[in-house]
Structures are given as C-alpha cells and as structure tokens.
Amino acid sequence: MTVIEQLKHEAELLTEPLAQEVLDFLLFVRRRRAAGWPPGFFEETAGAWQGEPLERSPQGEQEQRLELVK
Numbered sequence: 001m002t003v004i005e006q007l008k009h010e011a012e013l014l015t016e017p018l019a020q021e022v023l024d025f026l027l028f029v030r031r032r033r034a035a036g037w038p039p040g041f042f043e044e045t046a047g048a049w050q051g052e053p054l055e056r057s058p059q060g061e062q063e064q065r066l067e068l069v070k
Contacts, residue, residue, distance in 0.1 A: 001009075011019060 014022065
C-alpha cells in the first residue's frame with residue numbers, strides 16, 4: 001500500500017472535525033514548504049553572531065540506566 005493509499009484509508013476513518021484539522025495541517029505544511037526560506041536568510045544569519053563566543057557548558061556525568069531485558 002502506498003503512502004497516498006494509506007492516507008486515504010486513514011482519512012475515511014476520521015470524524016469531520018478531525019478531518020478538517022488534518023486538512024488544515026496538510027495545507028499549512030504544503031504552503032510552508034513551497035515558501036521556503038526567505039530571500040537572503042542564510043546570508044543575513046549564518047555567522048552573523050556579534051556577541052561573546054558561544055560555549056557549550058559541561059554536560060556532567062552520563063546517567064546510568066537499567067539494562068534492557070529481552
């Protein structure tokens with residue numbers, strides 16, 4: 001089954017209000033993807049930090065977790 005077929009199948013099981021939310025989300029994603037990054041975004045932001053050098057603080061000791069049992 002293709003992804004499109006799976007989407008159609010799942011859509012048939014949704015209530016109307018939930019189907020509207022899913023549609024709104026899909027349309028939002030499509031518009032956002034089509035819009036891409038604003039012109040000049042990377043030229044204006046990449047390497048543009050003017051403050052103190054950024055440093056990563058020490059992360060401390062790694063948490064000890066229980067061993068997973070199969």
